[in-house]
Amino acid sequence: MKDLIRMKTSLSEEIEALLNNQVKLEAKSSSIYLAMASFCDQLGFENSSEFFFEQAEEERVHMLKIFKYIGDAGGNPVSPEVTDIPQEFGNFRGTYESALEQEIEVTKAINKIVSAAYKEGDHATANFLQWFISEQQEEEFTARKRLELFDVIGTDGIGSYMIDQKIPEIGPPPAEPGA
Amino acid sequence: MLILSNKAAYVTLFQTEKGRVIQDDHAHQFILEFGGKKSFFKVQEFLQFKKSIDNLNLQDLFLGEGPGVDIQIIHHTGSEHLFVFTLCELIGIKELLSGAATMIELNRILNDRLLSIVF
Numbered sequence: 001m002k003d004l005i006r007m008k009t010s011l012s013e014e015i016e017a018l019l020n021n022q023v024k025l026e027a028k029s030s031s032i033y034l035a036m037a038s039f040c041d042q043l044g045f046e047n048s049s050e051f052f053f054e055q056a057e058e059e060r061v062h063m064l065k066i067f068k069y070i071g072d073a074g075g076n077p078v079s080p081e082v083t084d085i086p087q088e089f090g091n092f093r094g095t096y097e098s099a100l101e102q103e104i105e106v107t108k109a110i111n112k113i114v115s116a117a118y119k120e121g122d123h124a125t126a127n128f129l130q131w132f133i134s135e136q137q138e139e140e141f142t143a144r145k146r147l148e149l150f151d152v153i154g155t156d157g158i159g160s161y162m163i164d165q166k167i168p169e170i171g172p173p174p175a176e177p178g179a
Numbered sequence: 180m181l182i183l184s185n186k187a188a189y190v191t192l193f194q195t196e197k198g199r200v201i202q203d204d205h206a207h208q209f210i211l212e213f214g215g216k217k218s219f220f221k222v223q224e225f226l227q228f229k230k231s232i233d234n235l236n237l238q239d240l241f242l243g244e245g246p247g248v249d250i251q252i253i254h255h256t257g258s259e260h261l262f263v264f265t266l267c268e269l270i271g272i273k274e275l276l277s278g279a280a281t282m283i284e285l286n287r288i289l290n291d292r293l294l295s296i297v298f
């Protein structure tokens with residue numbers, strides 16, 4: 001008897017559901033970054049607003065990458081419904097704290113799928129997600145660096161303005177020698 | 180009954196008093212016989228149909244009030260299938276699909292462990 005489902009898709013029901021959840025998480029993440037961009041714009045922090053706009057776009061690209069992978073693997077990608085997006089983040093620092101927390105949640109979710117993929121012997125999905133693991137490592141690194149600016153510079157006087165000026169300078173960790 | 184031969188075109192995956200699910204290896208489709216009707220599903224349609232049925236919470240439906248609560252209409256987008264189930268029929272279809280899914284999974288394991296060519 002043929003294994004019709006395996007012939008149709010390389011994804012198990014569980015992995016497909018986890019990947020679709022990730023699509024939703026990335027979409028929600030994109031929307032939250034958009035709300036953060038608006039919030040920072042309202043506060044007058046232009047660089048931060050621009051940064052969060054870019055992050056929103058980046059998360060959407062992540063979402064599409066996973067969405068396309070599900071389809072290419074023969075699965076059924078589901079266009080996500082995104083609701084309950086917060087529009088207020090307390091203050092300038094709170095916005096960046098929320099951003100870091102959000103990246104940590106995404107990292108946890110990616111790790112969960114990779115673990116499930118290895119458990120099922122789905123090396124294709126595990127391999128596909130390696131890019132996301134590196135990406136999340138970088139996202140968490142830069143999110144922490146941005147948050148450190150608040151401790152180093154402080155928000156008194158022109159501190160918040162200075163932090164906003166420094167935001168575009170934060171980049172990914174330096175590459176390993178020979179990499 | 181599961182048959183480990185690639186030559187069998189039709190295999191009954193699971194059967195109850197209410198109906199049965201058949202796998203058609205030649206046409207790559209599943210056939211659902213239920214309530215005196217026969218419906219044909221492509222693989223993806225079958226998975227989606229099962230998901231729709233799985234998502235129905237029987238307890239909530241039994242405790243629900245109001246007109247029409249004891250009738251569920253399952254429409255599968257992208258196919259011609261439109262199913263109308265009473266609560267009793269829903270129990271029957273859930274049992275049938277669950278049993279079929281188990282046999283599909285068992286077949287997958289058998290294909291992986293016994294029928295794969297080992298180099």
